């Protein structure tokens with residue numbers, strides 16, 4: 001087992017009739033820590049079906065994940081399980097008219113105390129908080145982000161754009177999808193935040209960092225505070241957070257570890 005702690009929270013928000021976000025945290029048989037967040041989309045509550053199918057598929061695959069021998073093999077395998085989730089959602093969307101065109105974002109993390117893999121599609125995000133700084137690890141697959149990257153929109157214009165929710169990539173809307181995968185390292189004291197846009201689009205990054213960094217707070221309390229911040233900011237979307245913490249060793253006065 002790893003020494004990583006996890007916490008997960010999801011809230012319907014103040015405006016929506018249904019929570020179409022889903023999240024899961026767990027461990028693989030080999031003791032890796034895993035987390036996934038999905039934010040579903042589609043008419044007539046289909047978003048709820050898409051995110052549920054995706055998280056069910058990912059959690060099943062990760063719960064059966066056996067150790068792999070190489071980094072490359074791990075990447076290929078993680079990609080394969082995201083593609084299996086894509087197939088599950090796409091098949092349901094293709095066979096039932098009411099689910100036509102449904103899809104979901106997804107962020108999946110798999111890690112131990114040394115390193116990890118992050119896979120993502122869409123605009124749910126992963127951040128790493130390390131040494132008082134917050135770093136966004138994922139790059140949104142949105143129209144406005146592409147326009148901002150090519151210099152056609154400023155970052156500020158992108159953040160306030162009326163079409164900022166338009167995704168350029170989603171899980172389940174096509175038979176095939178490209179998964180962004182990256183390898184990260186982990187250091188004692190690091191905290192990972194995986195969240196839906198119900199947090200990242202509403203709450204200032206500096207405020208998120210403060211909440212992630214406050215001393216003397218449990219990981220569950222941090223998750224609750226992040227949800228509360230989104231609700232205070234209006235809560236106009238479902239909001240979901242999954243946290244993973246690599247606790248720094250506390251050194252006692254005699255120099256040993258408790």
Ligand code: MG
Pocket residue numbers: 039196197198237238
């Ligand atoms: Mg959302």
